[in-house]
Amino acid sequence: MVFLEHTLQTTRAYVNSRPKSERKAYGQFFTMGTGAMFMSKLFNVNLEKECLNILDAGAGTGILTSAMVDQLLALGFKGKICVTCYENDSNVLPVLYGNLEEIANNVKQFEYRVIAENFLTCQPFGGFFQEEAKYDLVIGNPPYKKIPIEASEAQHMKEVCHGAPNLYFLFMAMSIQQLKEEGQLVYIIPRSWTSGAYFERFRKWLFARTVIEHIHLFGSRDKVFNGESVLQETMIIKIRKTKQRPRSIKMTFSETSDFNNISSISVPYDTIVSNNNYVYLVTNKKEIRCLDSLKTLDHTLVADGLRMKTGLVVDFRTREVLRNEPDSPNTYPLLYSQHIKNGKIIWPVGKENEYICTENKALLQENANYVFVKRLTAKEERRRLQCGIYLKREYPNYKYISTQNKINYILCQEEEEALGVYCLLNSSIYDLYYRILNGSTQVNSTEINMMPVPDKHTIAEMGKMLKGKELSTEMCDKILSAWIK
Structure with a gap:
């Protein structure tokens, strides 16, 4: 955790220097160190690759990138680590650059670039867009903020929007588009996308291109982003860009983001991802039995x-x-x-x-x-x-x-x-x-x-x-x- 610890220190200094109301306006909530390390460990890394291309969209201060580098070095990865960070908040950019330079000065195999543009509107999305996908791995803690349907981001990504969308799932969709076939994505996001009409287009789009491999749930709403008072049902999700469905999804659960006493269960894929494209977030066998009992019924109100x-x-x-x-x-x-x-x-x-x-x-x-x-x-x-x-x-x-x-x-x-x-x-x-x-x-x-x-x-x-x-x-x-x- 050499680089992650350094980045967490600079992040704390930044957070203390900025009013919370200002960061909330951006939907900006920084990942805790324990969460970043947990997320970085979810990737299945091919240690024989000569180069790993990694995307951190909405990079903030670089917490997730730092965790990824620490994890790859701990695994003994010898290839190049090429990271692209998108971040257009001018206040946080100096902190991000400083943290990335700290890594680059100490890890010869590390290369980075920062794109200070709007991740969602600076590149094409959907339709007949056929640009070659760029990234092997994507890690992200996107901004959580509702935007009007008339917003430029929503208009740019109409294919996945219905009603007033939230920035977080637009970040997720754009990231998936940038992911190579068989590439992996790990995001920490609200769980609101898993059901309901507002997210229906996104879910259909998502499951036409990817499969879920792992979901982690939290028992407490208010301890996932330390000190931020975010009352949000949050999850960590790992996705692979493939049409080959796995037999099961690994579901893990912890009360808080310190990840102590994690419980784990393997659930049949079709139990979690249903035919109606809802995602059912089960944590134990009782909940699985509940779904199995009701899925035999073929009527609705x-x-x-x-x-x-x-x-x-x-x-x-x-x-x-x-x-x-x-x-x-x-x-x-x-x-x-x-x-x-x-x-x-x-x-x-x-x-x-x-x-x-x-x-x-x-x-x-x-x-x-x-x-x-x-x-x-x-x-x-x-x-x-x-x-x-x-x-x-x-x-x-x-x-x-x-x-x-x-x-x-x-x-x-x-x-x-x-x-x-x-x-x-x-x-x-x-x-x-x-x-x-x-x-x-x-x-x-x-x-x-x-x-x-x-x-x-x-x-x-x-x-x-x-x-x-x-x-x-x-x-x-x-x-x-x-x-x-």
């Missing part, structure tokens, strides 16, 4: 007309129509996540603004049978999917109701249907499935709609079995066990 949608009312934008008491005939119940209690909707509860007074149909929905699901939960809560049943017969005086946008809802035609959907979402297996699929604390309707479920008839039969019984997870699990093993 949306296919059976049970589409989950997001609540209609953004309350701070519609204050003029909110009421604490009914004050006219066109005043209707406004439901919040606080009304979900023990599997039911309890309304009113004396909360502020529990009514909405409007005839604007965009803010109203029919008084029908629903399952409501909280959109936001705390990471520490026992369940990610927290839902309640709303039955129209219990509120017969209203033609319409409305929903605040911090809850999701599923419209059901019959009571048995609503009970059956609740039975699914309130079960242990579906809560576990969703935690595997999505590491965030937000319940995403797109992902819920694509979950594998029994057919609509079976869902109604489950509802019949639940009718009149307690709405506990234990009861839902018992009913589900008759159909899902």
Whole structure:
């Protein structure tokens, strides 16, 4: 760790000299030394090669490059080490140059170049671009920052963009394009790309060109970037540029970035990378069994007309129509996540603004049978999917109701249907499935709609079995066990 330790010292001095708000504006969070060493050790290096061409895009102060050099020297690599660093932050460039010079002055086989341009827009991407790939190995900690779809980077890389993209996966895509066939990439990135509509194009693009070989997950969100207060579900991923799928993916797990007490499991490739191009991040055999049980189901909620949608009312934008008491005939119940209690909707509860007074149909929905699901939960809560049943017969005086946008809802035609959907979402297996699929604390309707479920008839039969019984997870699990093993 000779060069890495030197680079970490200069990085600490740089960090102490710059306000955190300035670095956050760039999405700039530096890799910890332990993380850099772990990442550098994931590569399978051919020690017989005469030259290794390495890319460090968004190089920052050169932490990852320093770790790579330390690792290659420790392995006894005798060939040339040719590193290309992209970095266009003028504040950090002097630190990067100094650290690279430190290596070059002590390692004769080391060569470097720094390209002080925008990594994403200074070179072509996608389409019929056929420039020869340059790099054997790519290592990276890209910037984490959402950008508008109109941004030059997003417009330049339309092939992988949908909605407002994040710089990190654009860096990943451009890096993969620059990778030689059979080349390897190791990145530390958020896990948000593994599911959801925003990243669908990227996932399809990725899996048409590469395979995953290793994923490392962290138990704690706030200790991956030391001292940075980054509340981000983060992962380290190793990818190989090939179309030859391996039989399995190595999954490792540690609570924090000190990488103590790492657990490891080998998981069949098709369990992690599914046919719908979602990536399921499992850490133990219980989670594998969960996926194996549900992947036999070939229906989805949306296919059976049970589409989950997001609540209609953004309350701070519609204050003029909110009421604490009914004050006219066109005043209707406004439901919040606080009304979900023990599997039911309890309304009113004396909360502020529990009514909405409007005839604007965009803010109203029919008084029908629903399952409501909280959109936001705390990471520490026992369940990610927290839902309640709303039955129209219990509120017969209203033609319409409305929903605040911090809850999701599923419209059901019959009571048995609503009970059956609740039975699914309130079960242990579906809560576990969703935690595997999505590491965030937000319940995403797109992902819920694509979950594998029994057919609509079976869902109604489950509802019949639940009718009149307690709405506990234990009861839902018992009913589900008759159909899902």
